Amino acid sequence: MYVVLCAAHHSLNDDIARLSIPENQQTKWAVVNYACLSSPKADYLFSMHADMVRRMRHARRDTGFADWHSLKTFAPIFSGGVDIVWPYLPSKRRGTTGSSSLYAALTLLQMGFDKILTVGLRLDGRYEAFRPAWHHVYNHNEFGFADRVVFAGQGSAPWL
Numbered sequence: 001m002y003v004v005l006c007a008a009h010h011s012l013n014d015d016i017a018r019l020s021i022p023e024n025q026q027t028k029w030a031v032v033n034y035a036c037l038s039s040p041k042a043d044y045l046f047s048m049h050a051d052m053v054r055r056m057r058h059a060r061r062d063t064g065f066a067d068w069h070s071l072k073t074f075a076p077i078f079s080g081g082v083d084i085v086w087p088y089l090p091s092k093r094r095g096t097t098g099s100s101s102l103y104a105a106l107t108l109l110q111m112g113f114d115k116i117l118t119v120g121l122r123l124d125g126r127y128e129a130f131r132p133a134w135h136h137v138y139n140h141n142e143f144g145f146a147d148r149v150v151f152a153g154q155g156s157a158p159w160l
Contacts, residue, residue: 001025003044003108003115003116003117004028004041004119005032005104006038007035007120007121008035009121011119011120012038012039012153013038016120019119019152028043028113029041030046032100032101033046033056036056041067043071044071045057046075046101046103047100048088048099048103050079053079053081054079057073072084088103088106098133099130101118102133102137109143109145115149116149117150119152
C-alpha cells in the first residue's frame with residue numbers, strides 16, 4: 001500500500017496535482033503538522049509537537065474538512081489529542097532530532113507501507129537544519145528508507 005506524506009511547504013497543492021498514482025493502487029494520506037489545513041485527504045496526522053495535535057485536528061475541522069474526526073494522530077510522546085504514541089527511533093544514531101516529516105516517514109515505514117510519496121516537503125531555507133538527519137537516514141537506508149521513500153514534489157530532495 002502507498003501513502004502520500006504531505007508537509008506544509010507552499011508547493012503542497014502543486015505537488016499533489018503532479019502526483020501520478022496507479023488507479024488500482026490503494027493509497028492512504030498522512031499530513032504533517034499544519035499541512036492538515038490544505039491537504040485534500042488525511043488518514044493520519046504526525047507531529048513531533050504533541051502539545052499541538054489537538055489544535056491541529058480542530059483546525060482541520062474548522063477549515064471544513066469532514067475527515068477531521070476519523071484522523072489518527074501520532075506523536076512520540078503523549079499529550080491530549082494524541083491517539084497513538086510511536087517512539088521516534090533511532091534518533092541517537094542520527095545525532096539530531098530531525099523533523100516532524102522525518103518522524104512521519106520513519107513511522108510509516110515501520111507501519112509497513114510499501115511506498116511513501118512525499119509532497120510539500122522542502123529542506124532548504126529555515127528547514128535546512130533538518131537536512132543532516134534526512135541525509136543520514138537516506139544514506140544508511142534505515143527501515144528501507146532509500147528504497148521506499150519517493151520525493152514526489154518538484155525539487156523536494158535535490159541534496160540526495
